[in-house]
Amino acid sequence: MKPAPFDYAAPTSLDEALALLGDDAKPLAGGQSLVPLLNFRLARPRLVVDLNGVAGLAGIRRVDGALRIGALTRQSALERSAVVADGWPVLRDAVRHVAHAAIRNRGTVGGSVAHADPAAELPCALVALDARFHVRSTRGARTLAADAFFVGPLQSALEPDELLTEIEVPPIAAATLQGFAEYARTHGDFALACAAVVGERVALGGVGPTPLAVTHLDEAHIADPYRRALVAELVRRARA
Amino acid sequence: MKVTVDINGERHEHDVEPRTLLSDFIRHDCGLTGTHVGCEHGACGACTVQIDGEPVRSCLMLAVQANGRALRTVEGLAPDGELHPLQQAFHERHALQCGFCTPGFLMTLEPAIRDADALDRHAIEEALAGNLCRCTGYEAIVEAAELAAERLRRT
Numbered sequence: 001m002k003p004a005p006f007d008y009a010a011p012t013s014l015d016e017a018l019a020l021l022g023d024d025a026k027p028l029a030g031g032q033s034l035v036p037l038l039n040f041r042l043a044r045p046r047l048v049v050d051l052n053g054v055a056g057l058a059g060i061r062r063v064d065g066a067l068r069i070g071a072l073t074r075q076s077a078l079e080r081s082a083v084v085a086d087g088w089p090v091l092r093d094a095v096r097h098v099a100h101a102a103i104r105n106r107g108t109v110g111g112s113v114a115h116a117d118p119a120a121e122l123p124c125a126l127v128a129l130d131a132r133f134h135v136r137s138t139r140g141a142r143t144l145a146a147d148a149f150f151v152g153p154l155q156s157a158l159e160p161d162e163l164l165t166e167i168e169v170p171p172i173a174a175a176t177l178q179g180f181a182e183y184a185r186t187h188g189d190f191a192l193a194c195a196a197v198v199g200e201r202v203a204l205g206g207v208g209p210t211p212l213a214v215t216h217l218d219e220a221h222i223a224d225p226y227r228r229a230l231v232a233e234l235v236r237r238a239r240a
Numbered sequence: 241m242k243v244t245v246d247i248n249g250e251r252h253e254h255d256v257e258p259r260t261l262l263s264d265f266i267r268h269d270c271g272l273t274g275t276h277v278g279c280e281h282g283a284c285g286a287c288t289v290q291i292d293g294e295p296v297r298s299c300l301m302l303a304v305q306a307n308g309r310a311l312r313t314v315e316g317l318a319p320d321g322e323l324h325p326l327q328q329a330f331h332e333r334h335a336l337q338c339g340f341c342t343p344g345f346l347m348t349l350e351p352a353i354r355d356a357d358a359l360d361r362h363a364i365e366e367a368l369a370g371n372l373c374r375c376t377g378y379e380a381i382v383e384a385a386e387l388a389a390e391r392l393r394r395t
Binding site for chain 2: 001005007028032052076105186188
């Protein structure tokens with residue numbers, strides 16, 4: 001199958017990009033989730049807005065101790081970042097489990113977050129890190145906490161005319177335990193479940209409609225005994 | 241839309257629809273059929289090419305996104321007809337049968353063995369995890385990668 005016909009725009013500024021969104025338009029970042037949907041015609045937007053030429057949307061910075069990740073930052077850049085490895089290594093550990101190198105060379109951090117797969121590694125790690133999500137539209141700007149951003153399976157709180165522009169992660173004390181573990185049938189597969197640990201905070205992926213943040217596993221109310229046992233083991237490994 | 245791409249050092253310019261995938265642009269518009277199309281959703285790796293030396297799935301990029309970029313396909317591994325050490329090792333270790341997956345493996349392996357000082361078997365297996373082969377059972381591919389890495393280290 002090939003994609004159905006669509007119009008294509010390649011804005012060079014955020015304002016230009018925002019003005020194009022809304023009316024049956026899909027933003028294109030890394031394309032590693034969207035293009036498969038286009039190829040199978042599961043998505044048939046009128047307009048594809050290519051964000052890859054928009055200045056200022058990619059980059060990893062430490063600002064006042066907090067980590068700021070531009071939404072268009074490639075997953076491979078996150079993987080290689082010394083800033084991330086130094087302060088938030090759970091993110092590096094999580095992104096290493098995302099698919100394969102070729103996917104990570106194009107896939108973006110913001111794209112994975114906006115796609116909101118409930119079993120995805122980056123949303124899980126970012127929930128454990130208590131990240132905040134900066135969103136823009138022509139109507140203004142807003143910032144969402146993780147529990148407000150992830151609404152359901154493959155559903156974020158983003159309106160059709162909104163773009164996730166930046167992810168902000170608060171500073172973490174250097175001694176804080178950070179860890180990530182997942183179980184997939186083969187290396188690089190979508191995970192059956194994953195767990196990210198940051199101090200006392202645990203985030204679980206693949207056991208609910210969104211990543212779940214808990215301090216004790218009982219809070220997760222996982223009905224299925226297999227999943228319950230699986231995540232208990234993953235949390236144990238993440239803490240090791 | 242007009243798309244101009246440098247592939248293996250040669251300029252290609254063609255008019256395409258926005259929905260034209262890079263994989264199909266490479267194969268049909270540019271006539272470089274070494275790049276293969278398998279799953280069209282990024283899982284099989286047969287379409288893997290290199291942009292700026294890094295492996296990417298050409299089935300998951302639009303041709304228009306490659307405008308102005310420099311690409312390398314499997315045809316670029318042996319520009320003067322002399323086989324790349326990887327290709328030579330694949331030949332010697334029978335790492336291909338039907339050959340359909342082979343270009344994708346080569347495009348993935350070439351940077352993996354190029355960039356690593358020491359590449360053990362586990363690292364090779366991990367690097368190859370995103371490429372599927374239905375014929376060989378992978379053993380010969382891993383051996384070929386080890387052989388090529390060893391030869392590159394020695395030169």
